[in-house]
Amino acid sequence: SHAALVGYRATNxxxxxxxxxxxxLDNNKVGNGPAKLSQPIEYGExxxxxxxxxxxxxxxxxxxxxxxxNTVNNNALDLFxxxxxxxxxxxxxxxxxxxxxxxxxxxxxxxxxxFSGNDIKNSRNANVAFLDYLDQHPxxxxxxxxxxxxGRAWYPPVYNLSLVENHYSAMRAEFRNVDIxxxxxxxxxxxxxxxxxxxxxRGIILAREQFQAxxxxxxxxxxxxxxxxxxxxxxxxxxxxxSNESIRAANQVWGVDKNGVDMRSWDYESYGCxxxxxxxxxxxxxxxxxxxxxxxxxxYTYFDGGVHMWSVFFNEGGGNENWMKNNMVK
Numbered sequence: 001s002h003a004a005l006v007g008y009r010a011t012n013x014x015x016x017x018x019x020x021x022x023x024x025l026d027n028n029k030v031g032n033g034p035a036k037l038s039q040p041i042e043y044g045e046x047x048x049x050x051x052x053x054x055x056x057x058x059x060x061x062x063x064x065x066x067x068x069x070n071t072v073n074n075n076a077l078d079l080f081x082x083x084x085x086x087x088x089x090x091x092x093x094x095x096x097x098x099x100x101x102x103x104x105x106x107x108x109x110x111x112x113x114x115f116s117g118n119d120i121k122n123s124r125n126a127n128v129a130f131l132d133y134l135d136q137h138p139x140x141x142x143x144x145x146x147x148x149x150x151g152r153a154w155y156p157p158v159y160n161l162s163l164v165e166n167h168y169s170a171m172r173a174e175f176r177n178v179d180i181x182x183x184x185x186x187x188x189x190x191x192x193x194x195x196x197x198x199x200x201x202r203g204i205i206l207a208r209e210q211f212q213a214x215x216x217x218x219x220x221x222x223x224x225x226x227x228x229x230x231x232x233x234x235x236x237x238x239x240x241x242x243s244n245e246s247i248r249a250a251n252q253v254w255g256v257d258k259n260g261v262d263m264r265s266w267d268y269e270s271y272g273c274x275x276x277x278x279x280x281x282x283x284x285x286x287x288x289x290x291x292x293x294x295x296x297x298x299x300y301t302y303f304d305g306g307v308h309m310w311s312v313f314f315n316e317g318g319g320n321e322n323w324m325k326n327n328m329v330k
Contacts, residue, residue, distance in 0.1 A: 001098040004041050004063035009100070009137060014043055021065055030069055031077045031092070038068035038093055045140050046099035048218070053097065059140040061100045068093035101220040102139050106161060106207035107146040110227035110314075111181045112198040119314045120180055123226045126312070127175045130224075135168045144171065145210050149203030150181035161210040198230045200324075204249035208265070211253075211307060222308040223253060228315045229324030243323040254330035255305025265303050 007013075007020030018041055025035055042064040045057035053064055069075045069092050076089035107127055111120065127146070134142050145161035147153055158167065158174050178184075207223050215221055229243075252266060309330035 001041070001063045001065040001096040004043075004065060005098045005100065008043060008060060008063065012137065014041075017041065017043065017063060021063075025067065030067070033069060033077070034075055035067050035069050036073045036075060038066045038070065038073065041065045046097065048099070048101070057140070059138055061102075061139045062097055064095065064097045066093060066095045100139055101218075102141045102143070102216075103134070104143040104161060104211065104215045104219050104221045105134075105145075106210055106223045107144070108200070108203040108207050108223055108225040108227075109146055109148050109178060110150075110198070110200070110203075110225075111148045111178065111184065112150040112230065113180055113182060114198065114230045115228055115314070116180045119228060120178070123312070123314070124176065124178050127178065127226075128172060131164070131168065131172055131175060134164045138165065141165075143214070145207075145214075146171075146175070146178075147203045147206040147210070148178065148181070148184075149199055149206075151197035151199055153199065153202035153206045155206065161214040198227075200225060200227055200243075200246040200328075201249040204246065204253060205266075208249070208253050208303060208307070212265070212303060217304040217306060220308075221306065222310060223250075224310045224312060225250075225328055226312040226314070227324065229313060229322075230315075243327070247323070247327045250309050250328055250330060252303065253305065253307040254309060 001021070003024040004017040004021040006017075008017035010016070021037070021041055025037070029035075042053060042055050043060045044053045044055035044062060044064075045059045046053055046062035053062055069077045071089065071091055077092050078089055079087055082088070082090070107130070109123065109127065115123075131144060134144060142164045143161050144164055145155070146159040147155045148159075156174065158170050162171070164171075204223060204225065211217075211221055248266070307330075309328055311324060311328040313325055313328075315324075
């Protein structure tokens, strides 16, 4: 069943799925002999609540296979001791289901000034291709969203964690417009004034908030952070070139805080310090309408964690940015 689903998902072809399953059968014996499918492999949508397979669904996120050694297939299992009692063979069979969970994915995109040129162009094309793949190889109720970060982090409403099937066209149009923050289209709601330093942590914190607001921790949740790993300018400095806050944010979405214990929702002013261009999120400024200070903020609301972190790293040189390669995968 696993091979069938992997084969199908790679090609959208049940023929390839069937062949993949058959290859596994041909290369693995059962009871020192060959097993066979006792019925055709079934594909469909698996309901994790009712534990049932709907083979008439438009979605395919599961494959069900029944494998047997039996008299009908002329490959019944030969018995060792039972012939003493007159039993030479036995029919054996097992039913297996492999199902993929719905995917909820937040892209965390670097739009700082250092991420200009081919970096932003290539990542923009990759983001669109990523969205296209989800549309062409859907699981039921797949969701995707994006946060953008420079010195601040933000997103237009169309970037909220949303159902791919409902928002694909609108998201694709916006994904094609992503640019560095100083060149971002002015019509994009929530775009702050140019502020092109780098704070990966703020993008991760906003992604966490999207999972809290729209996600379901029972599903497969992941953050894909796309960055060149430049130090977190404008945030707390450390021996890790300011990367400690980004590592802290990544650890928290995976399930621990900087001490490896707590999962309180931590917010390091993710929308920036006194961002006058973002009145909707002005409550994140600790009510300091005339202050320019940035402070740690604990919401004392718990986050389940379990969000996987992946990194697309745009820096072959390494150097001071190695912290990202070494710490941004969970």
